[in-house]
Amino acid sequence: MPKHFPHIFTVKLSALLVCAVFSACGPRFDDAAELQKQGRFLKAAGEYAHFAGKNPSDPHTPDALLRSARIYSLELGLCERSRPLLERLARNYPAFKIPAPDFRRIFICPDYFPAANGSAWTYGDTQTSGRNARQELDIVSERKGVSEALYSLYAGTDLVTRQKRSYSFSDLSFYENQGGFKTNILEYPLEKGKTWRSRGAEGELEFRVEGTGLKIIVAAGEYDNCVKVRRRMQGNPAWIYEYYAPWTGKVLTAVAGPGYENRVTELLKYEEKKR
Template sequence: MLPARRTLARVLSRLLLAGLFAWAGWRLAIVARDAYDYHGGRFFDETGRYGRAVPALERSLRRRPADPRACRTHLRLGRIYARRFERCLEARRHFESAAREFPDDKVCALEARTEIINCPDFFPLERGRAWVYGDTASGGRNMRLEVEGLVSKEGQPLLQNSLFAGNKRISVFRKQYVKKDWAVWELDAGRETAVLRYPFRAGNSWSVARGQKETLSYSIEADDVEVKTKAGTFFGCIKVRELDSRVRRAWKYDYYAPGVGRVKTTVGAPGVESPNTELITYR
């Protein structure tokens, strides 16, 4: 009986070792596969092969959604979809995941909240951009506003506004803006006003207190509007209502086009919406 038991023990030991080696090989294969998807996806992105980068990085996230590198992977995928493919629906999905699901990675979440404002970009601030607005009634002959994108000494984007009455320039002023925390903020004497806030969908609303007696209330009234102006016809626009608490019976509508910015402004009252200014040219 002893030889038989020894033989059985040897067989069982060999089977156990074979199982351990198989398990170890399986684990190594999984690790290698995950490493390939993550590092390969990064490599494909950095070498401009975005069509191969996306599926590799998506597989990496599906297998390891809580990986410490997952926030950065979501951010990388969002930027590829936004900047390379101009597919904002997929980009926003990844930016939102990076911004909301990884509170411990504050820098990554902050970057994601900024990136999501730019896809689509309803408020471009790049240096060199320019817009010319005019009163709708005269097509800009009576009143004209020329806006130019600049950069401050501190490196912050700002817009220089030159207001003309006929051919006479009557004022020049600058406004500074920053994109952060899900919104586009206008800076004025240390005070921040959110002029646009994500999500850019009908029904979204927000308020900004300006002193003890003034509150500006904003709401997105529509999110897929066609707008016709002297500069052309724009699709996919959002319509934003601004209501000043001091003037309850009238309000302002601003229309923003993706990739262009504000294209039209109207004045509203109960049952009435009158054209005020519109975009004439831009670059």
């Protein structure tokens, strides 16, 4: 027997005793919770996921998966990491019920129309950067899943009209309610080629996601990973393109038809006001 064997054995035995007494040899749910409490979100999300992977039968594992997905999505905006965790949770732990609003907030990532209380958008005509025409949309309240908004249209400095609107989700559909019409303007997940139908003030509408992952430059700045949605009245030879940026909302509107596309309005400013 080598002379150093007793020393190695003692060290290994001591390490095993430390693991047994302090449970320090593997990921712990409480450690992840403490990291989350400290605001160390990236580390906490990773620890929750690591715990779930190492302890599939632990009663805390479904909650760990949910917490990890929630942090990645809502705190960090790392959507590509949150969705697989939710899918794993739904597949492996079907008895664990995720509240629908909670699931939607995590799954809809990125959010292409963050209609939170205090959000405000200012749009202007592209030709004069808003000097001739300007639109303002302000979310003034949020209650029971419905965001109430005030829409204002200006010609120069003169107020032309002011209307109330509201926004809400139903399952994975995002609706705009105005003038007595509840229109499904976004149908998640937003993937290229996806189509749906709805009804608006102009009549029966056909929607189609024409592009994803686009870079759009407007007066308010440069936006990556945008989606391009075609909004077309049934039977009309022309249509509207609406471009949405993640965590911002609509940034550009264009009128289009066979062989042409012209910008009409674009985002001048977006604010997330303190609640």
